[in-house]
Amino acid sequence: MNAENALLNTPESDLDTDGLSDQCDNCPNLSNIAQEDTDSDQVGDSCDNCLTVANSNQADSDTDQVGNVCDICPNHHNPLQQSIKAGDANGSGGTPNLTDIVYLVNYVFKGGPAPSPSCRGDENGSGGTPNLTDIIYIVNYVFKGGPAPIKSNVCCL
Numbered sequence: 673m674n675a676e677n678a679l680l681n682t683p684e685s686d687l688d689t690d691g692l693s694d695q696c697d698n699c700p701n702l703s704n705i706a707q708e709d710t711d712s713d714q715v716g717d718s719c720d721n722c723l724t725v726a727n728s729n730q731a732d733s734d735t736d737q738v739g740n741v742c743d744i745c746p747n748h749h750n751p752l753q754q755s756i757k758a759g760d761a762n763g764s765g766g767t768p769n770l771t772d773i774v775y776l777v778n779y780v781f782k783g784g785p786a787p788s789p790s791c792r793g794d795e796n797g798s799g800g801t802p803n804l805t806d807i808i809y810i811v812n813y814v815f816k817g818g819p820a821p822i823k824s825n826v827c828c829l
Contacts, residue, residue: 759810759821761793761802768795768810768821776807797822 684693690703698707699716708717713726721730722739731740733747740746744753759768762775776793778784780803787793793802796809812818 756789756792756823758797758823759795759813761787761795761806761810763788763792769814773807773810773814776802776810780804780807795821 686693687700688703690705694700698709699719702719704716704718710717710723711726713728717723721732721737722742725741727739727741733740734749736749736751744755761772779786790801795806
């Protein structure tokens with residue numbers, strides 16, 4: 673047997689021990705015998721960070737285990753993929769109301785806890801730190817039927 677034949681006949685590695693050689697396995701580090709690939713991007717569903725949209729490079733800028741092409745906030749670590757409801761300054765998840773107004777007043781005038789992230793209190797969508805104009809905006813919405821809070825373009829949870 674010569675050296676060339678020895679290389680050709682060397683057993684292939686199977687790191688995940690699923691019975692498929694790493695060279696043929698679409699997810700070589702995680703056992704996935706069925707080799708399912710819903711989005712046909714050559715990355716197995718078991719290790720694909722975006723099952724519904726092809727992304728063979730698996731880019732994940734914010735390291736939240738959600739591929740950039742599927743991530744609602746690709747530059748902000750958000751593994752649960754939660755979005756922020758406009759006007760929800762206190763983070764309750766509910767419709768903007770008096771408690772959101774009180775939260776903002778406490779923050780702006782009393783040094784209370786800041787909305788987290790700060791864009792959560794950006795009621796007028798200006799992209800700035802919550803301030804008096806945001807308080808006026810939400811008071812107008814809650815008590816006067818004014819325009820609904822605007823989600824800031826820079827706000828991701």
